[in-house]
Amino acid sequence: MTEQQDIKAFFSREIEENMNALYGTALRLSRTDADAEDLVAESVAKAWSAVETLQDRGRFRPWIFRILHNCSVNSYRRRSARPTETPFENEEDDGLVALLNGQSDEFLFWWANPERHFFNNVLGDAIMSAIEGIPEVFRTTILLINVEGLTYDEAAEATGVPPGTIRSRMKRGRTMLQKALWEQAREAGIVVVNDANRNDK
Amino acid sequence: MKSTKETDKHGDIGCLDAIEVFYSYFDGEISDPKLIADFEHHLEHCRSCFSRAEVEKLVTERLRKSANRQAPKELRSRIRQLMDEY
Numbered sequence: 001m002t003e004q005q006d007i008k009a010f011f012s013r014e015i016e017e018n019m020n021a022l023y024g025t026a027l028r029l030s031r032t033d034a035d036a037e038d039l040v041a042e043s044v045a046k047a048w049s050a051v052e053t054l055q056d057r058g059r060f061r062p063w064i065f066r067i068l069h070n071c072s073v074n075s076y077r078r079r080s081a082r083p084t085e086t087p088f089e090n091e092e093d094d095g096l097v098a099l100l101n102g103q104s105d106e107f108l109f110w111w112a113n114p115e116r117h118f119f120n121n122v123l124g125d126a127i128m129s130a131i132e133g134i135p136e137v138f139r140t141t142i143l144l145i146n147v148e149g150l151t152y153d154e155a156a157e158a159t160g161v162p163p164g165t166i167r168s169r170m171k172r173g174r175t176m177l178q179k180a181l182w183e184q185a186r187e188a189g190i191v192v193v194n195d196a197n198r199n200d201k
Numbered sequence: 202m203k204s205t206k207e208t209d210k211h212g213d214i215g216c217l218d219a220i221e222v223f224y225s226y227f228d229g230e231i232s233d234p235k236l237i238a239d240f241e242h243h244l245e246h247c248r249s250c251f252s253r254a255e256v257e258k259l260v261t262e263r264l265r266k267s268a269n270r271q272a273p274k275e276l277r278s279r280i281r282q283l284m285d286e287y
Contacts, residue, residue: 012284019280023272037276044280048287127260128267145228146261147268152230170224177260 011051014060015044021148022068028143029072029136039075043068062150065158069140126188130180138173141166213239219250227257 001009015022022043026036047067054063131139137159144155145166152170156163219240225231226240244251 008284008287015280015284016277019272019277020270023276024268024270027270028268033273037273037279040272040276041279041283044283048284127263131264131268142264143268147265152225152228167225167230170228174224174257174260178256181260 007051010057011048014064015047018061018064022064025065025068025140025143025148026072028139029068030075035075039068039071042075043071046071059154059157062154062157065144065148065150065154066160069159126181126184127177130177130184133180134173134176138169138176141169142173142177145170214243216243216247216250219243219247220253223254223257227254227261 019040022040023036026039026043027033030036030039043064047064050067054060131142134142140159141155144150144158145152150158152163152166156166159166161169213235222231222236222240226237231237231240244254
């Protein structure tokens with residue numbers, strides 16, 4: 001096998017293994033099936049043209065996700081179909097406790113004691129709606145790590161930010177997700193928090 | 202009322218410390234064995250944090266199930282064609 005054949009075999013195998021993850025991520029970045037497929041195809045083409053720059057084959061996963069991420073950003077800019085995401089201010093790691101201290105007592109209580117009915121019957125539908133509602137940088141971070149299984153270092157490499165920012169985004173994003181779920185549960189009439197049921201628990 | 206503002210201490214770390222490392226722990230991002238042991242000890246003895254941990258694990262599990270997508274056959278075929286051209 002020539003070196004070129006070896007590279008192509010490696011590349012094809014990695015793309016095949018990561019196809020579902022790439023498509024899932026692309027779908028959430030582009031929101032339509034057709035756009036997601038175009039995004040994956042464009043990313044694979046770009047990756048192949050740059051495969052010589054991949055110095056460590058063990059880093060293929062974060063490398064291809066970085067290309068996917070860049071293609072997505074460029075696609076938005078080209079089409080201007082969507083306003084540029086406003087950078088989230090004050091993104092330094094100010095700690096989960098500090099974040100939670102800014103939340104209402106009702107939310108904090110529910111966070112530790114959610115109704116089982118909500119998780120058994122509603123969460124499956126509600127969770128995708130909740131994740132779609134949080135800012136993109138946090139949504140992408142959560143999905144790369146919790147769904148696609150990237151490590152914090154890999155997610156940092158894939159999105160072009162320091163690992164500390166990923167750590168901070170995970171804390172903030174998951175808190176936002178919990179808050180969104182709580183609000184959905186309230187709107188559905190599942191959460192009824194008052195002094196009486198607090199004392200029951 | 203128990204809340205995340207509590208400072209109950211079980212072992213070497215309290216609730217506030219435990220909450221700070223919640224996601225890092227469940228995402229397998231803590232390498233310090235003592236911190237792992239302290240966190241696990243805390244969960245074993247703190248009902249409130251144990252409950253929060255169960256919720257977080259459930260949310261992650263449901264998220265993984267709900268968000269996992271299979272690439273369409275058409276896309277796989279398109280990519281294979283693309284690779285054949287190289």
